[in-house]
Amino acid sequence: MTSDNRTDARPTGFGSGWMSGVLGVLLAGAGFGAVLCFRNWDVLTMVEAREHYASYLPLLRGIVHVVLVAGFLLGVMSVSLRTNKILGLMACLLVLAAALLGGSQAALGDRPGKPFYLGLDYFLLSLIITSAIFVPMERLFGRREQPIFRSGFGTDLTYFFISTLAVQVTTLLTLQPAMVLFAWADPYLAGVRRFVVALPWIVQFLMIMLTTDIVQYWVHRVLHSVPWLWKFHAVHHSTDAMDWLAGSRLHVVEQVGTRALTFIPVFLLGFHFVPMAAYVVFITFHATFIHANVRFTFGPLRWLLATPQFHHWHHAIEREAIDKNFAVHFPVLDLLFGTFYLPEKWPSGYGVHDQVPRGWLRQLVYPFMPKKDAASSQTPLVQVHE
Numbered sequence: 001m002t003s004d005n006r007t008d009a010r011p012t013g014f015g016s017g018w019m020s021g022v023l024g025v026l027l028a029g030a031g032f033g034a035v036l037c038f039r040n041w042d043v044l045t046m047v048e049a050r051e052h053y054a055s056y057l058p059l060l061r062g063i064v065h066v067v068l069v070a071g072f073l074l075g076v077m078s079v080s081l082r083t084n085k086i087l088g089l090m091a092c093l094l095v096l097a098a099a100l101l102g103g104s105q106a107a108l109g110d111r112p113g114k115p116f117y118l119g120l121d122y123f124l125l126s127l128i129i130t131s132a133i134f135v136p137m138e139r140l141f142g143r144r145e146q147p148i149f150r151s152g153f154g155t156d157l158t159y160f161f162i163s164t165l166a167v168q169v170t171t172l173l174t175l176q177p178a179m180v181l182f183a184w185a186d187p188y189l190a191g192v193r194r195f196v197v198a199l200p201w202i203v204q205f206l207m208i209m210l211t212t213d214i215v216q217y218w219v220h221r222v223l224h225s226v227p228w229l230w231k232f233h234a235v236h237h238s239t240d241a242m243d244w245l246a247g248s249r250l251h252v253v254e255q256v257g258t259r260a261l262t263f264i265p266v267f268l269l270g271f272h273f274v275p276m277a278a279y280v281v282f283i284t285f286h287a288t289f290i291h292a293n294v295r296f297t298f299g300p301l302r303w304l305l306a307t308p309q310f311h312h313w314h315h316a317i318e319r320e321a322i323d324k325n326f327a328v329h330f331p332v333l334d335l336l337f338g339t340f341y342l343p344e345k346w347p348s349g350y351g352v353h354d355q356v357p358r359g360w361l362r363q364l365v366y367p368f369m370p371k372k373d374a375a376s377s378q379t380p381l382v383q384v385h386e
């Protein structure tokens with residue numbers, strides 16, 4: 001490594017200590033979070049996952065140990081290479097804090113019986129897996145030149161953090177409305193459910209995709225058409241950079257409302273657990289992928305399944321792309337309902353005309369605030385680039 005970049009104000013190239021600093025903070029933060037999970041096992045981990053973790057505890061502790069040591073070493077490397085020591089020091093301090101809390105050998109704070117938990121483990125695992133897949137993918141196959149920590153990154157990471165942390169509440173709010181509101185239908189649906197659950201898993205998987213997407217299509221279209229609902233959805237469209245984290249920007253009302261509505265047909269049809277679980281994994285990956293900053297176009301397959309290019313056009317600033325591509329999985333729905341738009345080129349920019357504020361908290365209250373700009377409430381979909 002060279003020290004040529006040391007005098008540069010904010011160098012990020014190889015040898016500048018930036019990469020080691022960022023990786024150091026990421027590993028040290030993950031290690032610190034894992035130690036918190038050990039110490040508060042009963043409130044910071046998903047109840048369904050606890051027995052799986054318990055059977056691999058020595059391995060988990062070993063991984064956390066390696067992660068903390070690596071985070072510390074990377075932090076030290078960054079401090080020695082970089083003029084700005086903040087990243088490196090942050091990594092070292094996080095490892096120190098983790099060590100003071102017991103490090104990888106921290107005792108399990110297991111006081112069972114608590115009904116509620118926060119998914120800190122879910123956040124850490126989701127962030128590590130998603131960033132490990134998508135950050136290199138965007139570096140190698142990126143469409144636009146943009147930094148990893150582009151504008152709004154912190155806001156979107158906050159969305160990611162809060163929605164994964166609150167996984168128990170959001171899952172409950174997704175499943176309960178259909179279960180409560182349609183409990184009366186149970187006796188009438190036994191025959192249908194017996195038939196559906198006996199179908200091959202792949203057929204059930206495709207049926208789940210199709211039924212949820214038909215609901216999603218119309219919910220999405222209504223979100224674009226009704227001005228007061230648009231304010232919730234405008235938050236999602238307010239990002240001016242598309243990447244693996246941009247899709248996380250969803251107002252909690254939209255997120256919970258859309259999921260609860262899409263779960264209704266799934267509940268009524270009564271699918272098997274395995275295709276349901278496969279669908280949840282698939283949609284987590286796919287929703288991230290269609291927002292990602294990647295240049296794959298998929299040739300004729302793009303007519304079959306929603307691609308990044310298809311969804312990027314949904315976020316586009318071009319007038320001809322307004323109110324297009326509402327489907328999440330199947331572009332054929334947009335073809336069918338006359339809202340399909342997929343030229344060969346890519347959009348020139350992303351964003352909305354509405355004055356959506358920056359930051360998670362301000363965006364949370366934004367839909368409930370009186371509209372300052374009367375004109376934009378009448379034209380919720382006019383999108384212009386900044």
Ligand SMILES: [Zn+2]
Binds near residue numbers: 220224314
């Ligand atoms: Zn939309």
Ligand SMILES: [Zn+2]
Binds near residue numbers: 236291311315
């Ligand atoms: Zn989107």
